[in-house]
Amino acid sequence: MTFVTISDFIPIVPELILVLTALLVLLVDLVGTQTGYKMTSPLLAIGGLCVAVFAEIQLFGGNRVGFFDTIVADQYSILFEIIYMVTGIITITISWHYIAENNMNFREYYVLMLFSIVGMMLMTSSLDLLMIFIGLEIMSISSYIMVGMMRRVVTANEAALKYLLLGAFSTGFLLYGISLIYGATGSTQLPAIIEHLQQAGAFENPLVGFGLALLIIGVGFKVAIVPFHMWTPDVYTGAPTPVAAFMSAAVKAAGFAILIRIFLTGIPHAERWDNMMWVIAILTMTVGNVMALRQNNIKRMLAYSSIAHAGYVMVAVVVGSEAAITSIIYYSFAYALMGMGAFGVLSIRSNGKTIETYEDLAGYAHAGPTEQVAAVLMSTFMLSLLGLPLTAGFIGKFQIFYAALDEGWFWLTVIAAMNSVISLFYYLRVIVFMYMKERIGAQQEKESQTSVSSLFAITGLLATAAGIVYLGIFPNDFVQLAQLSVTAISF
Amino acid sequence: MIPTTHVLILSAALFSIGVLGVMLRRNVIVIFMSIELMLNAVNLSFVGFAREMDSMTGVIFIFFIIVVAAAEAVVGLSIILSIYRNRQTLNVDEYNLLKW
Numbered sequence: 001m002t003f004v005t006i007s008d009f010i011p012i013v014p015e016l017i018l019v020l021t022a023l024l025v026l027l028v029d030l031v032g033t034q035t036g037y038k039m040t041s042p043l044l045a046i047g048g049l050c051v052a053v054f055a056e057i058q059l060f061g062g063n064r065v066g067f068f069d070t071i072v073a074d075q076y077s078i079l080f081e082i083i084y085m086v087t088g089i090i091t092i093t094i095s096w097h098y099i100a101e102n103n104m105n106f107r108e109y110y111v112l113m114l115f116s117i118v119g120m121m122l123m124t125s126s127l128d129l130l131m132i133f134i135g136l137e138i139m140s141i142s143s144y145i146m147v148g149m150m151r152r153v154v155t156a157n158e159a160a161l162k163y164l165l166l167g168a169f170s171t172g173f174l175l176y177g178i179s180l181i182y183g184a185t186g187s188t189q190l191p192a193i194i195e196h197l198q199q200a201g202a203f204e205n206p207l208v209g210f211g212l213a214l215l216i217i218g219v220g221f222k223v224a225i226v227p228f229h230m231w232t233p234d235v236y237t238g239a240p241t242p243v244a245a246f247m248s249a250a251v252k253a254a255g256f257a258i259l260i261r262i263f264l265t266g267i268p269h270a271e272r273w274d275n276m277m278w279v280i281a282i283l284t285m286t287v288g289n290v291m292a293l294r295q296n297n298i299k300r301m302l303a304y305s306s307i308a309h310a311g312y313v314m315v316a317v318v319v320g321s322e323a324a325i326t327s328i329i330y331y332s333f334a335y336a337l338m339g340m341g342a343f344g345v346l347s348i349r350s351n352g353k354t355i356e357t358y359e360d361l362a363g364y365a366h367a368g369p370t371e372q373v374a375a376v377l378m379s380t381f382m383l384s385l386l387g388l389p390l391t392a393g394f395i396g397k398f399q400i401f402y403a404a405l406d407e408g409w410f411w412l413t414v415i416a417a418m419n420s421v422i423s424l425f426y427y428l429r430v431i432v433f434m435y436m437k438e439r440i441g442a443q444q445e446k447e448s449q450t451s452v453s454s455l456f457a458i459t460g461l462l463a464t465a466a467g468i469v470y471l472g473i474f475p476n477d478f479v480q481l482a483q484l485s486v487t488a489i490s491f
Numbered sequence: 492m493i494p495t496t497h498v499l500i501l502s503a504a505l506f507s508i509g510v511l512g513v514m515l516r517r518n519v520i521v522i523f524m525s526i527e528l529m530l531n532a533v534n535l536s537f538v539g540f541a542r543e544m545d546s547m548t549g550v551i552f553i554f555f556i557i558v559v560a561a562a563e564a565v566v567g568l569s570i571i572l573s574i575y576r577n578r579q580t581l582n583v584d585e586y587n588l589l590k591w
Contacts, residue, residue, distance in 0.1 A: 130555060137562070
């Protein structure tokens with residue numbers, strides 16, 4: 001009988017760093033003074049995330065395994081983990097002023113966010129369905145609390161309740177799927193499961209088909225693909241804006257990370273799988289884009305647009321080639337940056353007023369110095385979400401379409417391209433309202449609400465926009481990293 | 492000894508009752524109980540498979556499911572409590588501020 005040794009802990013050093021940081025933030029909160037606007041906790045959390053990113057870079061290329069082959073630190077998981085941590089850093093920059101303004105200034109916010117990231121990292125770097133399940137739950141339970149953190153606001157309560165009920169419901173499906181797969185293959189370790197399923201006739205066991213379908217339902221809820229998307233708009237609208245940003249970026253990236261890890265690393269695909277995923281991809285894109293068109297609330301529009309973007313990623317999941325998986329990784333990162341940026345701008349108050357509908361945006365670009373910068377940033381994010389050249393969104397879509405055409409998915413690509421055209425209307429509408437409409441009834445509520453300096457947020461958003469443009473003009477570095485990480489997961 | 496098929500049929504039946512409960516009942520607490528029923532149905536199927544194959548993995552999995560279900564119940568009940576304080580109702584149909 002072998003036991004856990006110290007070398008087992010090396011692959012999870014970044015996770016350990018984050019857990020320690022989270023505990024440290026709690027401790028500092030305990031001994032420090034309780035006045036609201038101190039920046040100790042957010043800076044501490046950012047510092048911890050930076051150290052963890054550094055640790056990941058040290059681990060890169062080492063392919064270390066630990067805990068009886070259940071945890072791996074291969075290039076694939078490291079790249080995704082860095083994506084989560086970068087989104088975490090941006091989330092903190094856009095959170096600080098928001099949580100001070102909205103009376104939710106609990107330091108637990110940062111702690112929960114760090115734990116949520118730890119959950120994502122564990123589930124990405126795990127090769128065992130048990131570990132994936134635990135990581136998924138660490139992530140989900142932390143984010144339930146974050147969504148409901150404004151506990152006196154009724155819409156936030158409602159969003160938290162919907163997220164919790166549907167999240168727990170989907171966990172039930174995921175677990176039932178795992179249990180059926182376990183029954184059919186006798187193991188919860190992914191390599192053993194894949195090896196078993198690659199044998200001829202493995203799919204004649206009805207448990208396998210049911211199990212895989214239930215797993216797709218469980219993961220599908222997390223990444224919000226149609227028809228499991230109903231919670232997304234409600235939750236993103238009701239949740240605090242930075243939390244919505246975090247969920248649309250990091251939680252979705254984590255969902256896609258395990259989707260790739262489970263389904264695209266060797267489980268043979270039947271004709272039925274292709275047909276089913278094909279329909280899901282088209283439905284997800286179309287429903288997301290068409291519903292986004294009809295929204296008047298911008299957060300809701302962004303929620304539907306995040307569903308549409310999940311649809312583009314699903315196109316790559318259908319294709320499933322190495323180039324397609326590379327494009328999924330690239331797109332996850334690109335979407336994380338642009339989605340976070342868009343939500344981040346919405347978290348900044350203008351004249352003491354929160355931006356909610358398109359009408360609130362009217363004349364935004366001329367309202368003041370902060371707004372001028374924010375409007376330029378928002379336009380960058382919108383153009384990138386739209387997929388204009390020189391932005392990360394363009395390269396991401398280009399890669400997905402190219403991979404799809406390469407494998408002969410002509411009509412799927414055409415439908416995806418048509419969907420991009422639909423998205424033109426609602427993304428450009430934001431820019432039109434910001435620059436070309438007059439503000440109605442300005443200054444009214446100026447005194448009614450407190451406004452905290454949003455300089456910290458603007459700095460973070462500027463870095464995000466710079467990242468988008470950099471990824472759009474020089475995509476090669478990141479694409480090469482992504483290709484490297486795709487070769488790390490077995491086929 | 493009870494055959495494994497019977498255990499699995501019972502677990503599938505309990506799981507379906509749970510799913511139907513979530514979809515049909517309107518009281519938040521009952522919905523939450525139905526979700527717990529689903530998780531426990533999964534536990535039952537794990538026990539069935541683990542006994543059939545004489546492996547420990549399934550049994551260990553159950554412990555983790557129980558722990559996670561407890562954590563979820565803590566968070567869930569506190570969210571339900573805070574929404575009840577604000578709305579004075581437990582009927583999900585009346586939680587309708589966020590729609591379309």
